[in-house]
Amino acid sequence: MSSAPWLAPRVALSPQRERVLTVLSFLLPLFVWGIVSYVPFIWHPNIEITEPGSVSYFQEGMQIERASFQEEYDRQMEAGGELPQGVRANPVYLPAPHEVAIAFYTSFTTEPSRRSEQWLHESLWHSIQIIFWGFTLSSLIGVPLGILCGTFETISRLQEPFVEFFRYLPAPAFGALAVAILGIYDGPKIAIIFIGTFFQQVLVISNTTRKLDLALLEAALTLGATRLQLLFKVVIPGILPQLYKDQRILLGWAWTYLIVAELIGTSSGITWFITQQARYQNFENVFAAIMMIGIIGLLSDILLARLGKRLFPWEKSGNKS
Amino acid sequence: MSKLALPSYLDQSPEVKARFDELKRRDVILEVKNLGKVYDSAKGPVTALKDINFSVHRREFVTVIGPSGCGKSTLIRTLAGLESVSSGAVLLDGKPVTEPGPDRGMVFQGYTLFPWLTVKKNIMFGLRNQGVSSATAASEALEWISLVGLEKFADVYPDQLSGGMKQRVAIARALAAKPRILLMDEPFGALDAQTRSKMQAYLLEIWKNIDITILFITHDLDEAIYLADRILVLKANPGSVDEVIEVAVPRPRTVQQFLEPEFLAARQRLDQLIHPPSQDDEDDKLNMIRLTRVGDEVEPQQ
Numbered sequence: 001m002s003s004a005p006w007l008a009p010r011v012a013l014s015p016q017r018e019r020v021l022t023v024l025s026f027l028l029p030l031f032v033w034g035i036v037s038y039v040p041f042i043w044h045p046n047i048e049i050t051e052p053g054s055v056s057y058f059q060e061g062m063q064i065e066r067a068s069f070q071e072e073y074d075r076q077m078e079a080g081g082e083l084p085q086g087v088r089a090n091p092v093y094l095p096a097p098h099e100v101a102i103a104f105y106t107s108f109t110t111e112p113s114r115r116s117e118q119w120l121h122e123s124l125w126h127s128i129q130i131i132f133w134g135f136t137l138s139s140l141i142g143v144p145l146g147i148l149c150g151t152f153e154t155i156s157r158l159q160e161p162f163v164e165f166f167r168y169l170p171a172p173a174f175g176a177l178a179v180a181i182l183g184i185y186d187g188p189k190i191a192i193i194f195i196g197t198f199f200q201q202v203l204v205i206s207n208t209t210r211k212l213d214l215a216l217l218e219a220a221l222t223l224g225a226t227r228l229q230l231l232f233k234v235v236i237p238g239i240l241p242q243l244y245k246d247q248r249i250l251l252g253w254a255w256t257y258l259i260v261a262e263l264i265g266t267s268s269g270i271t272w273f274i275t276q277q278a279r280y281q282n283f284e285n286v287f288a289a290i291m292m293i294g295i296i297g298l299l300s301d302i303l304l305a306r307l308g309k310r311l312f313p314w315e316k317s318g319n320k321s
Numbered sequence: 322m323s324k325l326a327l328p329s330y331l332d333q334s335p336e337v338k339a340r341f342d343e344l345k346r347r348d349v350i351l352e353v354k355n356l357g358k359v360y361d362s363a364k365g366p367v368t369a370l371k372d373i374n375f376s377v378h379r380r381e382f383v384t385v386i387g388p389s390g391c392g393k394s395t396l397i398r399t400l401a402g403l404e405s406v407s408s409g410a411v412l413l414d415g416k417p418v419t420e421p422g423p424d425r426g427m428v429f430q431g432y433t434l435f436p437w438l439t440v441k442k443n444i445m446f447g448l449r450n451q452g453v454s455s456a457t458a459a460s461e462a463l464e465w466i467s468l469v470g471l472e473k474f475a476d477v478y479p480d481q482l483s484g485g486m487k488q489r490v491a492i493a494r495a496l497a498a499k500p501r502i503l504l505m506d507e508p509f510g511a512l513d514a515q516t517r518s519k520m521q522a523y524l525l526e527i528w529k530n531i532d533i534t535i536l537f538i539t540h541d542l543d544e545a546i547y548l549a550d551r552i553l554v555l556k557a558n559p560g561s562v563d564e565v566i567e568v569a570v571p572r573p574r575t576v577q578q579f580l581e582p583e584f585l586a587a588r589q590r591l592d593q594l595i596h597p598p599s600q601d602d603e604d605d606k607l608n609m610i611r612l613t614r615v616g617d618e619v620e621p622q623q
Contacts, residue, residue, distance in 0.1 A: 218403050219433035223447035223498050224423030233446075237437045314437050314478040 030097060037096035040088045048089035054081030063089055095284040100291070103284035107277075110285070120273055124292065127258055127269035130186060134193025134261070135254045139247065142201035147243075149202060150209020151235055163202050171196035171257055175264040184265035192264060196257035197250055204246050205239075212238045241312040248304050255297055328582050330590040333569045341567055344550060347378040348414075350502050350534045351400065355409035358395055358560075368559035369395045373409070375553055375562060377502065377534055384537045384549040388595055392560025393538045397506045400536065401427045413501060423447055426495030430507040432487045434479035440490050441466065441475045447498025465493040468527065485516040489523065496533065505537040509544070518576065521547060525574060542591045546584060547574055554594050563594055 004011065013021070036043050047069040052058035055072045064072075069086060076083050090096075095103070108120050118126070149156040171192050178188030212235060220234045262271035270289055277285040309315070333341065358370040369392045377383050387393055398404045400411055402421040411418040413425065426447075434443050441462045448458035466475050469489040479487055488508055495503055509517040521544060528535055539545050545552050549568050556563040569583040578584050 213431075213433075215429055215431050215433045216435060218401075218421070219427070219429060219435075220446070220450075221403065221421035222401055222423070222425060222427040222504075223494065224450045225446075226450070229450055233450075234435065238435070240437070312437070314480060316480060 034097055037090060037094070044088035044090055046089045046091055047086035049084060049086045051085035053084035054079075055084050058084050063092065092281055093283045095287060099284040100287040103282075103288040104292075107273075107282075107285040107288050113280075117276075118268075118273075120289070123269050123273040124296075127262065127271070127293075128296070130189050130261060130269060131193060131251075131254050131258055133186075134190045134257075135197060135251055137190065138194045138197040138201055138254075142198045143205055143243070143247075146202045146205025147209050147231075147235065147239070149206035150212075150239075151231060156206060159202065160206065163199050167199035167203065172260040172264075175260070179265050186268075188264050189261040189268070192261035193254050193257045196261075197254050200253065201246075201250050204250065205243060208239050208242045208246055209235060211242070241308070241315045244304075244308050244311065248301055248308075251304075252297060252301070255293065258293075327586045327589060330566060330569065330583075330586040332583075332586070333567065334571065337569050337571055340572070341550075344378050344381055347380065349376045350379050350381075350414065351377040351536065352412040352415070353400070353409070354412065356396075356399065356406060356411060357408035358392070358399055358404065359407040370399070371559040371561045373560070373562055375565065377536055380528075380532060380534055382528060382535045382537065382548055382550050383553060384539055384545040384551075385553045385555060386539055386542065386545040386591065386595065387555030387560070387563070388557050389540070390560075391555040391557040393540075393555060394506055395560065396555070397427075397504050397536065397538050401425050401504050403427075423451060423498040424501045426498055426500030426503045428488065428491045428495050428503065428505045428508040430510045432479070432484070432491070432511075434487055434490055434494070436479055439476045439478055440471060440482070443479065443490055444494045444497045446494060451498070461497060462493075465497045468530075469493045469523070483516075484512050485520055488512070488520060492524070492527065496527075496531070500533075502534045502536060505535065507538050507540065510540070517541075517544070522576075524548065529573070542588060542595070543579060545591065546570065546587045547576075547579070552587075552591070554591065556594075566590060 004014075006017075045066060046063045047066055049058050049060055049062045049064065049069075052060060052062075054076055058064070058072070064086075066088070069084070073084060110120070112119060145155075145159065149159055174195055175188065175192060178191040182188045182191055216234055216238055217230060220230055225233060258269070259271050262269045263275075267275065270293060274286050274289045277283075277289065353373055353375050356370055356373040357368070360367045360369055373396065375383075385393055385396065395404060399406060400418065402418050402425065405419075418425070434440075435446065438446065441459065444462040444465050445455075445458040448461060449455070453461075463475065466472055469492065471486060471489060471493075474482060474486065479490065482490065491508070492503075509520050512520060524535075525548065527533075535548075537548055539548075546568055552566040552568060554563045554566065555561065566587060568587055570578055570581065570587065571583075
């Protein structure tokens with residue numbers, strides 16, 4: 001009902017309100033960003049010089065702090081020189097929304113400054129491949145191991161204490177070691193993502209497996225299921241929907257390790273693009289690239305969530321995420 | 322105390338007596354011998370069951386009742402092989418039971434249908450485990466589905482079924498695996514009164530029509546009498562058999578029989594066994610204070 005209060009504790013929203021609020025959640029930060037960027041008297045700590053006047057070191061397009069500009073301005077006033085002109089501006093590291101929006105397009109068309117360097121789409125594709133291999137390798141071992149740990153106490157006791165210890169070791173700390181063993185190219189990067197994901201994965205999935213209702217296993221036993229049938233016909237299908245959700249969350253973690261991974265050995269991928277563009281002070285490209293990671297992450301998650309609904313039709317339809 | 326003069330619960334009409342004599346001549350399906358179960362707890366060993374002896378004959382319907390904490394659930398779980406035996410033995414067709422198996426089907430109180438399988442596939446589960454081909458299992462499952470009256474729901478996931486329907490599927494699933502005995506652990510305990518009474522009628526109907534022996538746990542006295550040939554009454558601390566009652570109510574059973582003398586006699590005996598008058602009653606009394614205002618009396622004054 002549209003007359004329901006907006007702030008009712010733990011009351012579900014109408015789909016219409018949900019949509020409005022979802023859009024707002026993106027619009028609000030954009031609005032704040034817009035205000036800071038376009039309203040000249042809010043923040044804008046610098047002056048961008050439009051007319052250097054007689055100040056020897058001023059150049060057109062250069063940015064300077066407001067206080068320093070005022071000093072030079074006053075000095076020229078006294079000396080009777082030509083007065084410098086300028087407009088208030090935000091620092092270069094905070095580009096306006098429209099600049100970043102344009103950069104979404106231009107960063108793809110900007111030619112790499114050196115021949116050996118990659119276009120943005122190549123960098124992105126490279127990053128996605130690193131994530132894919134790191135995450136796939138981790139899942140190939142981590143998922144079965146997690147399920148076994150959650151099912152058999154013996155395996156759990158044998159593995160989990162060590163895994164529990166290892167997951168506190170920060171993955172980036174293994175960077176140097178990974179380079180020494182795997183060389184400077186993609187090997188160590190995949191290894192970092194693997195280390196960052198794997199140990200969490202074993203624990204999360206063994207936990208999910210343990211949460212499966214024991215009564216289902218007992219029911220299967222009274223229906224004559226063998227141990228192997230119990231594992232493949234009850235445990236695995238029973239945890240599959242939650243396992244899928246866990247994997248989606250873990251994939252998000254893999255992305256957070258990407259940036260560290262790509263700084264190891266020869267820097268590459270989207271991280272390389274970001275550091276490179278920051279070096280050239282093309283901060284709108286930096287923002288665009290960071291947002292691209294967010295968008296790829298969010299889109300792939302939405303896609304996987306949709307796919308999940310198809311894959312697991314028995315899951316309650318009201319069960320979101 | 323009772324104005325109505327009830328017959329003794331031991332009195333049996335000639336027909337009922339003849340039926341019991343015939344029943345006792347049948348093969349023993351399940352035999353429990355000096356069964357004991359001791360748990361290890363933090364405070365030391367706890368005896369959950371002690372010296373339990375009884376046997377169940379072919380196509381007999383036995384209900385088990387007792388006060389809370391008497392070990393009803395432990396007993397049935399031990400029979401199913403889900404818990405180990407500490408002493409004594411459980412024999413099925415003369416062979417000792419050591420682990421769960423399809424020869425002892427079980428229906429649990431909680432809903433234990435596999436949520437990822439449709440009704441039909443749930444019922445096929447036991448058959449497929451035994452290596453029955455998919456096509457044969459499917460056609461047998463469909464027969465069971467029509468037996469429990471859920472034809473329209475064959476391809477529906479359990480999530481979409483009501484509690485009563487879920488338990489009907491659970492019964493069909495357990496029976497489809499062709500067990501020698503069906504163990505039921507308060508299967509209707511979570512259902513509302515109306516559905517429960519329907520389910521009881523269903524269960525008697527199924528039991529009448531197929532060759533199955535049933536051991537049924539309940540905490541509902543009427544349910545225990547209504548369904549059973551014999552009632553195994555347990556007592557607590559430690560859980561042991563208090564008395565075995567032969568229900569003198571003739572079959573087929575109907576809900577109308579709830580008010581007949583044989584039924585009431587059995588009911589009275591169960592009451593005596595399960596709620597014995599005790600000195601604790603004084604402590605159990607509610608400490609009520611009248612909270613209505615003076616002059617606000619709604620009930621007529623006597």
